[in-house]
Amino acid sequence: MKQGIDQAYVTAFLEQLLQIPSPSGYCHEIMQVIEREAKKLGLGMSYMNKGGGLITVPGANPNRVTGLSAHVDTLGAMVRSIKQSGMLRLTAVGGYMMNSIENEYCKVHTRDGHVYEGTILTTKPSVHVYPEARELKRDELAMEVRLDEVVRSADDVAKLGIGVGDFISFDPRVQVMGNGFIKSRHLDDKAGVAAIFGLLELLARTATQPANTLMVLISTYEEVGHGAAYLPPQIDELLAVDMGAMGDDLTCTEHDVSICAKDSSGPYDFHMTSKLIELAKREGLKYAVDIYPQYGSDASAALRGGSDIRAALIGPGVHASHGMERTHIEAIVGTAALLAAYVQEPAQTINPSL
Template sequence: MEFEELKAQINTERMIDSLQKLIETPSVVGYGKEITPMLVDFAISHNLLYTMDRRRTIYLTITGLDPSHTICFGAHLDTIGMVVRSITEEGWLDVRNLGGVNFHSLEGENVTIHTRENGNYTGTVICKSHSVHVFDDARSRERDFAEMAVVLDEDVNSPEEVAELGIEPGDLISVDPRFVRTKAGYIKSRHIDDKACVAALLEAVSVMQEAGLQPACDVMLAFPINEEIGQGGRFVPENVDAYIALDIGLVGGLQHGSEKKVTIGAADRISPYDWDLTTKIRSIAKENQIDAVLDIYYRYASDATAAMNGGANITAATFGMGTMSSHGYERTHIDGIVNTAALALACMLEIDGDALDPQFG
């Protein structure tokens, strides 16, 4: 089967439906109890072996034609959010950020507080000078975690009343995504980073299985829940030769990404990615007429970088759909997600042991 025909088998509606379900399932940094079962269900329905390490990263394994080499495709499940720091005298929640939260974007957003014993509560993110009719500095006050709070949707007016709800410091806070699909094919939502890449990766696996194909090497799919704090790929199983992080590309400024294309990262704020593996991925995109662009990233690092920082003996690369307003209310296009799924599929089928073994010169 020619790859163009195989690419046409990507089921866009199934993939976007999966994306919406992933996005609307809370998974703030460190909180995987609601979303991990979705990956287990996928593994069971596709007859894949699934395991979990002590960092609560779930792995799905696909047997390849060459079991002597393993390539790991990582796409993180966690999203940026907050954690309860303390309770104010008014019964508000003081918070700290989890990951690179942009509070200018977050102000006024609805959130869910996950307690350890009493379920979930809802609330709203506010600046402590929350009204232009009340506070002289409502417009000028800094929007940072020390100046922000969460107001609960409960009749509470003191720390004691909040404590009675079972809310306490250390509870995690998820941000509502507000998923929208437009007629022109744009996806607008929080948490496109990185759930669009998760959906693309799962669709690539589904297409490969439905076509009765095997990857060139053994494939491991990794879904960390702590990438947004730089820890997602720091542990890599010893049998992994290469780690390809599927994570969003960037749009705007000096970036070369587009929402309709898949971006192949050549370097990020820490280091360049592996020259040979990145060149191979770029060649695969060109040969298979996948709409891709090469780019470098400014304030960005992926799980593949984290894997290298953690001392893993791997080659590293990254790619993903171009995304606007990263770490805010994000936007991408279905075409970019399809191109990402297509590139993941092509890489699984074409990157073999020869491409993974290091070469001299």
């Protein structure tokens, strides 16, 4: 099935998604793009109250529903306060190191629809002026946004319509390279969304019906921990698609499909995970099985939210997660291919006594 995934389609759609600002809680624009893309594939999308989307693909067995999830929300920030100097103090949206956004270009999105450019700096941004600039601890208190507007006071900022609680998005700095590497902020988890749409495009193009009905959840609050905390009750199992981490004693690379056996929410379903490993071998995919103790997913949120489901987690390997990330198109296409193999498998009969 790997050969059936349209790599050019996946790459182009991923690049489009990466360019759209979508920090957690500010995903209305990108969800409209998701909805339009689903319609191009002949699929409708309904909205959940939190702003996430549900796309349903009828299966040969309508009595069994397999959920797939990925999230379009990303790391970002909000305006915490406006300083008398005209600088903006920020508060983080999602978990990242403050030094990872130092000197990054950003955008401030106001409640009335205006967008202003700026740069994230420390409060002591010049070694020519501040002898402690190098040793300054990078935390929220030490970071601020310099607006690319003539502002010399808090009143000047207020006149622009910028206020406390406005969203701040980071310049993704997208680069799609000729050798297959893709480097950008927010591959977590827009690469996973692109992989799911690679599957949906394949099903539409080949008029293939999945074995079970598919319900695809595109969530908008994963980075703050509750993306899929609620699942439609008809979902029997959830396969979350999110980035695979790299480093330390992990074996995943940027070319691999990550199969996560356990994360901060505990072990994933034995039978689902075993089937995914079996299918990755059968399809000849590059894959790695790893443990992510500092990691949570939409599946984690669903389980903690009380959903009576089986759950598993896969995704493309991503280097430097929550920083300047990089992956390879091979890992994204491989993830889509593993999804294609999985959704064509009939429902497993599980013996709870095993």
